[in-house]
Amino acid sequence: MKTFIFDPIDPSALQYAKEKLDVVTWTDKEINNYSLAEAVIVRTFKMTKEVIDQMPNLKIIAKHGVGVDNIDLDYVKSKGIRVTNTPQANMHSVSELVIALALNCARKVSLSQKLVEKGISKNSPVELAGFELQDKTIGLIGLGRIGSLVGHKLNAAFNMNVLVYDPYTTQSKCQEEGFTKYESLEDLLKESDIVNISVPLTKETENLISARELSLMKKNAILINTARGKIINEQDLYHALKNGEIFGAALDVFAEEPISIDHPLLTCDNFIGTPHNGANTVDALIRMGTGAVDEIVRVMKHMEALSVIA
Numbered sequence: 565m566k567t568f569i570f571d572p573i574d575p576s577a578l579q580y581a582k583e584k585l586d587v588v589t590w591t592d593k594e595i596n597n598y599s600l601a602e603a604v605i606v607r608t609f610k611m612t613k614e615v616i617d618q619m620p621n622l623k624i625i626a627k628h629g630v631g632v633d634n635i636d637l638d639y640v641k642s643k644g645i646r647v648t649n650t651p652q653a654n655m656h657s658v659s660e661l662v663i664a665l666a667l668n669c670a671r672k673v674s675l676s677q678k679l680v681e682k683g684i685s686k687n688s689p690v691e692l693a694g695f696e697l698q699d700k701t702i703g704l705i706g707l708g709r710i711g712s713l714v715g716h717k718l719n720a721a722f723n724m725n726v727l728v729y730d731p732y733t734t735q736s737k738c739q740e741e742g743f744t745k746y747e748s749l750e751d752l753l754k755e756s757d758i759v760n761i762s763v764p765l766t767k768e769t770e771n772l773i774s775a776r777e778l779s780l781m782k783k784n785a786i787l788i789n790t791a792r793g794k795i796i797n798e799q800d801l802y803h804a805l806k807n808g809e810i811f812g813a814a815l816d817v818f819a820e821e822p823i824s825i826d827h828p829l830l831t832c833d834n835f836i837g838t839p840h841n842g843a844n845t846v847d848a849l850i851r852m853g854t855g856a857v858d859e860i861v862r863v864m865k866h867m868e869a870l871s872v873i874a
Contacts (some may be wrong), residue, residue, distance in 0.1 A: 603624045624646040624860055629649065704760055753785075757786070771797045782807070786811055802829050805829070
């Protein structure tokens with residue numbers, strides 16, 4: 565099956581693809597001849613109506629990753645084209661980044677590094693005082709694979725109490741996980757020391773966290789988002805951080821990516837930004853790449869794909 569790979573993937577995953585498929589890579593001249601594509605693998609490349617219309621033989625779009633907001637799903641469905649993703653491939657990598665960001669914010673690691681580089685006159689300065697995660701409360705917005713892992717890992721490591729807001733999960737599911745389900749986002753925000761967002765970007769979740777929601781959070785609370793930009797209103801977050809309404813925030817995703825060097829959030833000492841780095845581990849990159857290939861092979865062999873989005 566002629567497979568176009570539009571974004572760079574791990575070298576070992578690429579070799580695996582070449583063994584299984586007829587591959588055109590992002591560096592090949594043939595990559596612009598869309599009409600040849602029977603399958604595509606995409607990371608951030610946008611599969612718009614205009615692009616899809618140039619691919620009359622396209623049978624499957626295999627997402628290297630989880631989020632499919634770069635794919636016009638409604639149009640794909642109308643064309644009968646299969647869309648798959650790799651939902652389990654990066655869940656440990658992303659959940660571990662959430663924990664790294666939580667620790668970084670709580671202990672002001674990045675700010676400490678900046679001050680050391682500038683020269684510091686004494687040890688343990690007051691402005692670098694942080695707080696422990698031990699026995700605190702984590703509020704999970706979204707209880708998918710990543711949210712669940714974040715909750716379990718923080719509970720196991722720091723005995724954190726785990727609260728959940730997710731309209732699409734059940735009370736019994738939360739009880740099975742050992743978590744407490746909240747029906748109200750507002751109540752979860754009021755009770756949580758750390759709030760983690762692990763939901764897709766939809767019409768319902770865009771600007772889910774804005775000025776009103778930020779005002780409900782504790783003064784010593786931390787907000788983390790490794791899901792998608794636009795779920796948090798960045799201007800409102802900037803004002804909350806500047807005014808000390810919350811302790812800190814860490815974003816791995818932004819409304820416009822990559823984040824501009826003059827973004828207002830970068831002027832806040834209590835803010836940490838990373839460049840959509842959640843799944844960027846060797847382990848996850850291999851799993852996502854080979855997983856996307858495997859889905860195409862299944863379709864080629866007229867087998868059922870493991871993770872069908874459309």
